[in-house]
Amino acid sequence: MTDINQQATAYDDNNIFAKMLNGDIPCHKIYEDDKTLAFMDIMPQAEGHVLVIPKQKAVDLSDLEPEFAAAVLMTSQKVMQAQRKVFEREGIIQMQLNGAQAGQTVFHYHVHLIPTSIHELGRHAAVMADQEQLAKLAQQLASAITV
Structure with missing residues (x-):
């Protein structure tokens, strides 16, 4: 029998976010610094859905080093401020899923x-967004970020 804990913590260097960080595939970038990358979700649950990732090989929160966790939160704050400006709304869902059973x-x-x-939240990973619209939103959000 396979140990589920080993499966859950094994990092795959070929996951799509690792490929983005390596420059192997493009993304609609919002913000980047030495520890994080923020970009448009290509299968958004609502208009303006952004993902923030650390530049650390970590499957879930329990694998994340404290300085990268802090950096993700700081980048998330910047992105949320930009989303509030661009979409003229206060409410932003912040969601983080740990493990397949949670929906990761x-x-x-x-x-x-x-x-x-x-x-009003749409279904996770259900519909591919229009790439031109994502590029436009990425540009608007990136312009609204204050460093």
């Missing part, structure tokens, strides 16, 4: 920042 589908730690109401 990419096994690289990440935070979802979704400018919507929990009552």
